[in-house]
Amino acid sequence: MTSRADIDVRPIDASEFPDWQRAMNIGFLHRPTLDEEILDARRAQFTPGRSTAAFDGGRCVATFRSFAQELTAVGGAAVPADAVTNVTVSPTHRRRGLLTRMMAQDLAAAKERGDVVATLIAAEYPIYGRYGFGPATWATEWTIDVPRAGLDPRWAGPEDGGRIDLVDAEDVRKHGPELHERLRRSQPGVVSRDELWWKVTTGAVRFHATFHEPYYVIYRSASGEVEGIAAYTADDKWGDGKQPLNTVRVKWLTGVTPAAERALWRYLCSIDWVVAVKTGYRAPDDLLPHFLPDPRAAAVTTHADWLWVRILDVVRALEARTYEAAGSLVLEVADAGGLAGGRYRLEASADGAGTCAPTTDNPDLSLDVAELATLWLGDESAVRLAALGRVREERAGAARQADALLRTSRRPWCPDIF
Numbered sequence: 001m002t003s004r005a006d007i008d009v010r011p012i013d014a015s016e017f018p019d020w021q022r023a024m025n026i027g028f029l030h031r032p033t034l035d036e037e038i039l040d041a042r043r044a045q046f047t048p049g050r051s052t053a054a055f056d057g058g059r060c061v062a063t064f065r066s067f068a069q070e071l072t073a074v075g076g077a078a079v080p081a082d083a084v085t086n087v088t089v090s091p092t093h094r095r096r097g098l099l100t101r102m103m104a105q106d107l108a109a110a111k112e113r114g115d116v117v118a119t120l121i122a123a124e125y126p127i128y129g130r131y132g133f134g135p136a137t138w139a140t141e142w143t144i145d146v147p148r149a150g151l152d153p154r155w156a157g158p159e160d161g162g163r164i165d166l167v168d169a170e171d172v173r174k175h176g177p178e179l180h181e182r183l184r185r186s187q188p189g190v191v192s193r194d195e196l197w198w199k200v201t202t203g204a205v206r207f208h209a210t211f212h213e214p215y216y217v218i219y220r221s222a223s224g225e226v227e228g229i230a231a232y233t234a235d236d237k238w239g240d241g242k243q244p245l246n247t248v249r250v251k252w253l254t255g256v257t258p259a260a261e262r263a264l265w266r267y268l269c270s271i272d273w274v275v276a277v278k279t280g281y282r283a284p285d286d287l288l289p290h291f292l293p294d295p296r297a298a299a300v301t302t303h304a305d306w307l308w309v310r311i312l313d314v315v316r317a318l319e320a321r322t323y324e325a326a327g328s329l330v331l332e333v334a335d336a337g338g339l340a341g342g343r344y345r346l347e348a349s350a351d352g353a354g355t356c357a358p359t360t361d362n363p364d365l366s367l368d369v370a371e372l373a374t375l376w377l378g379d380e381s382a383v384r385l386a387a388l389g390r391v392r393e394e395r396a397g398a399a400r401q402a403d404a405l406l407r408t409s410r411r412p413w414c415p416d417i418f
């Protein structure tokens, strides 16, 4: 076995990209051979200094990439984020500390750049907590049993004066970005999408060998404004009795008003032949089940942690978000990574604004930086974390007070995988 010191961990240059991509395919159990068209397409994601590798004897055995992203905080402000992705270590080199080395380099660089948080979607739950990441949003998928939903089968379109139209990929690339920007301004947990995201999602740029072209529908309100878009595919299944038994799979659905959401879900549940709709990953408190006369027709098929957040700058993170109540709280934040630890006083005012500064006052709550990330987007309860022993109350009642300040009436949601 090569000794730890012989394995070089460093950013790659453009000429090393094919070797890096091959290693990533191996780590993700994809085909190890490279398709030139896909390789060329993926080169568009290469930013010097942000793709790291480990090399053993000249061969790439681990990959790591980060890119500039914005994450919506509670209240709608966007914070600069270091989005981590493409993390792999070849099976021949696992559990020798390569991920730990790549992560340490990347987080230090992100801190230096001034990113407020780092983000990622974890392949497996146990990997990233040790690096100060905490699960900050959750995702729920429902499968709707359409015949049980109690919907009127005579539905012929939205009753609110709006309309739904099938459109092509070009329309999605035209209207999608502005719609997403609207969502981003109002929904904590949403991340920014660049132009490449829209090209990949609509098949204009291929990142995978197969692309199942979806159907696209746009919802326009009575005044003609685009308020929702959905992308979905359908299978082709028939029962023995010559009944259609098709399932619709929603690739993504963005609605910026409840009317748009209602109309798009209603549409999807009204397509002839369709008996089941798989919703894709939604916010756990999505309105969807309650658009159905019988909400039990929507059964939860997946419920899991989704976006993980690592706070790099406690002061800016806490000042970027708004608060549900006025109050003051001193947090003792432990950070084994040495990036964001310390004691901070948060002051929230009645108008929702917050200020934060280092303090030497007695702490109200002690917690790890990973737990702070979990609380920061408003989804988790400090009372619950205290019960689990993951947050310590230094003053009786402090966890309850933290919940009054930090928790939000609607849950955060990250619709993207990256």
Ligand SMILES: CC(=O)SCCNC(=O)CCNC(=O)[C@H](O)C(C)(C)COP(=O)(O)OP(=O)(O)OC[C@H]1O[C@@H](n2cnc3c(N)ncnc32)[C@H](O)[C@@H]1OP(=O)(O)O
Residues within 6 Å of the ligand: 027, 028, 084, 085, 086, 087, 088, 089, 090, 093, 094, 095, 096, 097, 098, 099, 100, 101, 120, 121, 122, 123, 124, 126, 127, 130
């Ligand atoms: C954001 C994303 O890209 S998510 C995708 C992550 N990638 C994958 O899941 C692909 C398959 N897995 C892998 O490539 C690798 O196993 C990785 C990247 C998850 C881990 O890489 P490694 O180099 O083996 O991790 P490293 O040796 O630095 O481990 C550090 C610690 O984390 C632990 N650890 C690492 N991976 C896991 C895991 N999957 N489950 C549980 N513990 C883990 C190690 O045991 C070690 O613990 P220790 O410090 O107590 O000894």
